[in-house]
Amino acid sequence: MVTGASSGIGAAFARALAECGYDLLLVARREDRLRQLQQEIGGEVVVSDLANDAGIQAVERRIESAGNVDMLVNNAGLGTKGRFWEADELGQDAMHHVHVIATMRLTHAALPPMVARNRGAVINVSSVAAFAQTGAGSVSYSATKAWMNSFTEGIALELKDVNSGVRVQALCPGFTVSEFHKAVGMDVSGIPKSLWSSAEEVVDASLRGLARNELYVIPGWRYKAWAAIQKTLPRELVQTVARGSIKKFRKLK
Numbered sequence: 668m669v670t671g672a673s674s675g676i677g678a679a680f681a682r683a684l685a686e687c688g689y690d691l692l693l694v695a696r697r698e699d700r701l702r703q704l705q706q707e708i709g710g711e712v713v714v715s716d717l718a719n720d721a722g723i724q725a726v727e728r729r730i731e732s733a734g735n736v737d738m739l740v741n742n743a744g745l746g747t748k749g750r751f752w753e754a755d756e757l758g759q760d761a762m763h764h765v766h767v768i769a770t771m772r773l774t775h776a777a778l779p780p781m782v783a784r785n786r787g788a789v790i791n792v793s794s795v796a797a798f799a800q801t802g803a804g805s806v807s808y809s810a811t812k813a814w815m816n817s818f819t820e821g822i823a824l825e826l827k828d829v830n831s832g833v834r835v836q837a838l839c840p841g842f843t844v845s846e847f848h849k850a851v852g853m854d855v856s857g858i859p860k861s862l863w864s865s866a867e868e869v870v871d872a873s874l875r876g877l878a879r880n881e882l883y884v885i886p887g888w889r890y891k892a893w894a895a896i897q898k899t900l901p902r903e904l905v906q907t908v909a910r911g912s913i914k915k916f917r918k919l920k
């Protein structure tokens with residue numbers, strides 16, 4: 668199952684997994700886009716809005732009725748615009764539902780049969796934003812992605828405790844070409860080309876990392892280096908760099 672399969676990284680995951688021979692459950696809201704993808708790679712379309720409980724429940728039920736979901740990619744995600752107190756509350760709520768509640772509940776539905784079979788994988792598509800609070804305009808995004816990392820790491824430890832063969836991964840991409848930035852209304856014209864990856868490169872890094880059972884996969888050497896270096900830097904310095912870049916790209920007044 669791939670959530671957010673209607674575009675970007677999710678569509679690239681679906682194509683790559685179809686090529687590996689998986690039968691896919693393609694989840695998103697835009698049915699036309701999912702049907703187009705289905706024409707290309709087969710699979711089943713599950714139209715659902717993961718920003719509300721009913722939508723999450725419908726997908727949970729599909730996982731339970733399938734009974735043998737071998738891989739779950741919690742990829743659906745969104746950005747929002749504006750400082751936290753100025754931003755639309757509905758957008759903040761939707762982000763927490765899609766990134767946190769849906770990830771938690773779908774993982775909870777998918778894991779028991781995986782653990783019983785001693786195989787399977789859950790990939791949670793997080794972000795490099797999880798490693799540093801990226802400041803104004805990105806508060807809930809960084810916070811929910813940090814939750815995804817913590818959640819994934821916790822489950823990895825529980826699986827290790829029982830010597831399980833089930834693998835989990837927190838995939839932490841940097842800037843990736845997709846519909847994400849346009850949907851947020853973010854001007855990305857100033858971001859250097861060298862910082863961009865294609866969705867296919869991100870998925871390739873993820874699946875190679877999964878084969879090596881890597882818990883954290885950070886595609887691209889620049890982001891790997893940043894994630895490693897920022898752990899060693901004083902928090903104030905990390906915050907200053909993050910604030911500077913966000914101010915430039917999000918153009919907050």
Ligand SMILES: NC(=O)c1ccc[n+]([C@@H]2O[C@H](COP(=O)([O-])OP(=O)(O)OC[C@H]3O[C@@H](n4cnc5c(N)ncnc54)[C@H](OP(=O)(O)O)[C@@H]3O)[C@@H](O)[C@H]2O)c1
Nearest residue numbers: 671673674675676695696697717743744842843845846847
């Ligand atoms: N692009 C980047 O630079 C970047 C960097 C780091 C991490 N990420 C993460 O990568 C993931 C995929 O994003 P992307 O870059 O591929 O962006 P994208 O092209 O905008 O894709 C986002 C996907 O999430 C789905 N989605 C959004 N809200 C949903 C909802 N309420 N219910 C169900 N599905 C929903 C969208 O489908 P529908 O609109 O059809 O529902 C779409 O398929 C996200 O979690 C994002 O945070 C992206």
